[in-house]
Amino acid sequence: MSVGIVVAVVGAAPAAFAFYQLVLAMAAFLGRDDQPVEPPRTRVTVVVPAHDEEVLIERCVRSLREQVYPSELLEVVVVADNCTDSTPDRARAAGARVLVRNEPDARGKGRALRWAFDRLSREGPAPDAFIVVDADSVASPTLVACLARRFEHGAAAVQGESLLIDDGSAASAYRAAAFLLINSVRPAGRAALGLPVRLAGTGMLLGRALLDVHPWNAFSSTEDLEYSLELRTAGVGVAFARGAIVRSPTAPNAAAAVEQQLRWEGGKLHFLRTRLPGLLARAVRERRADLLDEAVEVAMPPLGLLVLLSGLGGAVAATLVAFGLAPVWTIVPWLGAVATIHAYVLVGLRAARAPASAYRGVAFAPVFILAKLRHVRRFASFRADTWVRTQRT
Numbered sequence: 001m002s003v004g005i006v007v008a009v010v011g012a013a014p015a016a017f018a019f020y021q022l023v024l025a026m027a028a029f030l031g032r033d034d035q036p037v038e039p040p041r042t043r044v045t046v047v048v049p050a051h052d053e054e055v056l057i058e059r060c061v062r063s064l065r066e067q068v069y070p071s072e073l074l075e076v077v078v079v080a081d082n083c084t085d086s087t088p089d090r091a092r093a094a095g096a097r098v099l100v101r102n103e104p105d106a107r108g109k110g111r112a113l114r115w116a117f118d119r120l121s122r123e124g125p126a127p128d129a130f131i132v133v134d135a136d137s138v139a140s141p142t143l144v145a146c147l148a149r150r151f152e153h154g155a156a157a158v159q160g161e162s163l164l165i166d167d168g169s170a171a172s173a174y175r176a177a178a179f180l181l182i183n184s185v186r187p188a189g190r191a192a193l194g195l196p197v198r199l200a201g202t203g204m205l206l207g208r209a210l211l212d213v214h215p216w217n218a219f220s221s222t223e224d225l226e227y228s229l230e231l232r233t234a235g236v237g238v239a240f241a242r243g244a245i246v247r248s249p250t251a252p253n254a255a256a257a258v259e260q261q262l263r264w265e266g267g268k269l270h271f272l273r274t275r276l277p278g279l280l281a282r283a284v285r286e287r288r289a290d291l292l293d294e295a296v297e298v299a300m301p302p303l304g305l306l307v308l309l310s311g312l313g314g315a316v317a318a319t320l321v322a323f324g325l326a327p328v329w330t331i332v333p334w335l336g337a338v339a340t341i342h343a344y345v346l347v348g349l350r351a352a353r354a355p356a357s358a359y360r361g362v363a364f365a366p367v368f369i370l371a372k373l374r375h376v377r378r379f380a381s382f383r384a385d386t387w388v389r390t391q392r393t
Contacts, residue, residue, distance in 0.1 A: 004326035007317050011333030014310045017300060018340035024189030025181075025348035031192040031242060040069060042148040044205075045120055045127040048078045048096070049112040050135035054085040056249075061094035063139040074144060075127070077120065078135070081112040087135075109201075110219035110226075117211055127208060134202040137246040138165070146244035147205040156210040156236055159187065160203035160244025166357050172250040173361030174368055177349065178303060180358060185348040187240040196237030198297060199224040203246035210236065222267035225298075229275060232294045233282070265302045272298055303341075304369045310337040 046064050050057055057078065064076045078091035080100045088098045101115055117130060129151050133139055143160060150158040162183045166176040187197035201224035206216075214234060218226035228238060276298050283291035301309065314334035320326035349358050 002326070003320060004330040007313070007320060007326060008330045008333055011310075011313050011317065011330075011337060014301075014306055014313065015333045015337040015340065017306055018310070018337045018344060020296070020300075021186065021303075022340050022344040022347060024186050024193075025344050025351055027189035027192040028185045028348065028351035029192075031188040040073065040145060040148050040152070042151055043073050043125065043128045044069070044131055044144055044148055045075045045077055045129075046131045046133055046144065047113065047116050047120070048076065048091075048133050048135050049081055049109045049116070050078050050083070050087050050091065051081045051107070051109075051112075052083055052085045052087060053135035054087045054090050056136045057087050057091050058094040060133065060135050060137055060139070061091055061096045063137075063141075064133065064144075065095045066141060067139070067144045068141045069144045069148070077116065079112045079116045081109075082107055108219060108221075108223075110216070110223035113223075114216045114219075117206075117216055121208055121211065129205050129207045130211070131205045132202060133246055134248060137202055137248045139203075140243070140245040140247075143203065143244050143246060146241045147203075150239045150241045151205055151207060153239075155239035156207045157199070157231060157238045158205040158241050158244070159197050159199050159238050160205075160241045160246060161187075162200040162203045163245060163247050165247045165249050166355075166361075167250065168357075170361065170364045171368065173357045174364050175250050175361075177345075177354065177358035177361040180352050180354055181303065181345065181348045185352050188242060188351070191240035191242075195293065196232065197240045198228040199238055202248065203244060204238075205241075220267070220271075222271050225268065225271050229279070229294065229298070232290065233279075235290070237290075265305065268302065304365070304372060306337075307341055307365065308369050308372070310334060310341060314338055 048057075048060060048064070053060075061076055061078065067074060076096045078087070078096040078098050080088040080091065080098055082102060082104055083100075088100055091098050099116060099119065101112060103111070103115075113132065120127065120130070129148070131144060131147055133143075147158045147160055162179065164172065164176040164179045166172050183200050190197050204224070210231075214230060214236070216227060218224070218230070220226055231238065276295060279291060279295045279298060282288070283295055314331060314337075317326065317331040317334045321328055321331055345362055349362070352358075
């Protein structure tokens with residue numbers, strides 16, 4: 001097989017991933033928000049896992065206490081998980097019920113959630129559903145109502161839109177735009193096509209009956225991906241709720257941003273390495289198209305990495321063509337990947353009705369993507385069982 005054919009075949013993979021995301025971005029225009037037709041009836045407990053979150057916990061609780069939802073059907077519970085600061089006191093002052101968990105040998109968000117779900121499910125009257133919101137997040141006033149509406153329409157698990165707060169800097173604008181594409185546009189597109197979405201770790205609803213059958217056993221740093229895969233393998237799909245928005249702050253500095261990306265992208269790469277082969281084997285063995293779909297989602301590289309690979313691959317292909325080592329058509333799939341990624345970003349931002357700052361943010365994408373090259377080794381060797389907490393300000 002000639003060098004040109006090999007390079008072109010390899011380039012077909014990023015081109016296919018880019019085209020798939022472009023299709024989802026176009027489908028996102030078709031999505032519509034569900035309109036309430038009757039008063040809510042779901043008893044909901046919002047669980048906020050918090051480890052040393054005294055800086056932001058009050059803001060989070062206040063946003064949850066101000067929900068457009070019947071107060072008699074809503075409870076806000078903060079799980080003060082191995083805290084050494086004033087998180088419990090500040091959460092109570094803001095109006096939350098506080099559960100204190102002191103298990104230093106079993107730290108992490110996943111274990112705090114399992115502890116809380118088990119404890120709250122044994123109480124009476126137990127809630128119909130749990131909603132998980134991270135302690136640094138700000139919930140939109142309709143978060144609970146939008147999630148509960150999808151639950152009342154028959155969904156056992158529901159994911160809202162997990163977005164970032166743009167503080168005006170180029171870095172935060174870029175990251176906020178990326179989150180808008182990943183956690184709003186793509187799931188909206190999949191929902192419009194009748195496909196399930198994946199959990200994002202915050203702004204998600206889980207029915208109590210679902211947790212009775214499929215207990216929360218996801219304890220890695222990619223606990224949302226881990227539990228999503230467990231549900232999908234069991235034939236349970238996650239519904240998407242447009243308008244159920246939680247916004248979290250971006251990392252306060254460059255060092256914290258690296259640690260945050262390490263947990264997100266390094267964790268996903270670890271998840272891909274350890275879970276994709278078995279998922280593909282099971283999909284083929286059981287002839288399950290839904291697991292093949294999930295395998296595509298697991299294999300999907302982070303957008304920044306996809307851009308980087310497409311650019312580097314295109315440069316290699318162009319060099320081979322320039323020196324006469326490969327035919328001109330070798331570069332076609334690589335150019336197609338780069339062009340389709342750009343189209344996906346622009347179409348996606350349009351579908352999401354993104355603010356002008358999002359377009360300015362993506363203009364800085366090359367700077368931030370190239371900066372990741374310094375940390376390639378850490379990303380590639382990251383173990384998802386490592387607990388990484390983002391620095392707060």
